Amino acid sequence: MRWSQSFIPTLKESPADAEIASHKLLLRAGLVRKLSGGLYTFLPMGLRALRKIEGIIREEMDRAGATEVLMPALQPPDIWQQSGRYESARDVLFKVKDSVGREWVLGPTHEEVITHLAASEISSYRQMPRTFYQVQTKFRDEIRPRFGLMRAKEFIMKDAYSFDASDAGAMASYQKMYDAYTRIFARCGLKAFPVEADTGVIGGSHSHEFMVPAATGENDVAYGESDGYAANIEKATSAGPVLPTPSASTGPAPEKFPTPGVVTIDELAAPPHGVEPARQVKTLVYVADSQPVLVLLRGDDTLNEAKLMARLGATHARPATPDECSSWLGARPGSLGAVSGVPAKVVILADETLRRAMGMVTGANEDGFHLRHVDVERDIRVSRWLDLRTVKAGEASIRSGEPLRIRRAIEVGHVFKLGTKYSEKMNATFLAEDGQRRPCVMGCYGIGVTRTLQAVIEQCHDDNGISWPVSVAPFVVCITPLNAAPGGPTLSLAERLHDELAAAGIEAILDDRDERPGVKFKDSELVGFPLRVGIGEKSLAAGEVELKPRNGPMLKVPIDQALDRILAWVREHEAALNP
């Protein structure tokens, strides 16, 4: 490929609407252009890198025994109604109407479609295990698209779905995908690691997300440095808070005291009251699937909303408004408590940390008053004790006791044991060996392909631009004749090398532009080709060409060895990425 025949519009300056490095580089290196918020056109270099990632994914899916299909992006709403997600996923569903007014859905994912297929095509245990996958464009009505391809309205995803006749079979299918994912990200040159993930409404214990550590990620991961524990913060647990919870009773009964103007934990902790946060009971009012619930946490803890929803099996949860708090409890946020005045219909959930907590301080359900000497088990009608708190850095790992750390990460993949949630609702059943009809046991497995592309850039770049791993580089080799005069000796050698590389199966881009050397050097580093082959009149006179790895020092090699040295360099770096 000649540079002049491609389309690589590089930019010296970053467009103003890009914030993070990978987003800026996507634009600066001419990989993508924005059409609208969350919608991007892939230009040749971006498309080539994307195809490389897709290629790796296809190879590994096939190796793992999955089989490729392609499902419609446009889907009838009735299958979404059948699965119940027409309601529960309504926030992300794009809906469109056709010319006669009938409604359609743009698929954010394909569980419904594949389960519909399985319902009609799989009828016997003999047809399983079976794993289908596709690489498809997905649509999500993101509240706030951001960071380029990272969170977009339209994006490319690899999704796979496994069907098994038994739980054990489903676990084996899950493990195959888990292993495939590990290989895929390694081959993409990404340092991605699996973490335990929240299973949300669906329940079950088997879900892992593959995370790429990055300060710009949108997820927090809690992990142990050496014990291997790693979990999404939404799921993470610990041995408990570092500070112990007060457990000595300070009085025989709760006692009301005035706290005018005090509405926050910090204000109650400050003079004149001086009640340290660990001695306070934080009372939150939530509305979960239209039901009011009270959530009790220690004052210095934070509610983990994902845990709340998971424990309740709720699909939507939101904090109650101050007016709702007033009408249910008789007080405004800041003076709420669960000791008295809680209507019987309101469920009270308390975090495990508060078990046996004594001598606590909490709101009195009367504006301007709090209660002290509260023994939680004695004084509060707790309906359920649950793990609802968000773990904090420094707390002991449940695995080894070492202090947990927390870091930001980008989620690039998710493997999930679904069970029979969809197969039951959509009647995807089979006849088992024992003659019984049972629902298929399913798993689903996603990789954000476009997001993975950007994650690679986020992880592989420097001040000069992108630095692609050879496996996903749009071209591995950039041949740079410093003088591209037609018919001249540098261009002739460049062309010869290009053709010889092509014959050896390596696609190189030849920078045949009539540009000054500095421009070519800067561009090749910005776009990030792993190996640049420089051919100038000086080096030619010395009988040499220059091999300049993107991340290493320049090597001068004799012209007649150039091809072999380039091939060796590429093979070596390809091999390094193969697990």
Next chain:
RNA sequence: CGGGACGUGGCUCAGCCUGGUAGAGCGCUUGGUUUGGGACCAAGAUGUCGCAGGUUCAAAUCCUGUCGUCCCGACCA
């Protein structure tokens, strides 16, 4: 959805406060000189200042609305 910021040539931005001829750098075109790290000189082209109203003799500038973009938030009462 709440808060904030910003919309001026292809890109990055100045001008707006204090209304009065629309600017710079990069990019682009032409000619010349250059040619191993984003060249230099000269001459040029490119704008209904996001859009719609309003105020005014006069609006990029002030006011209102609207659309778009980006950031923060949408757990800690």
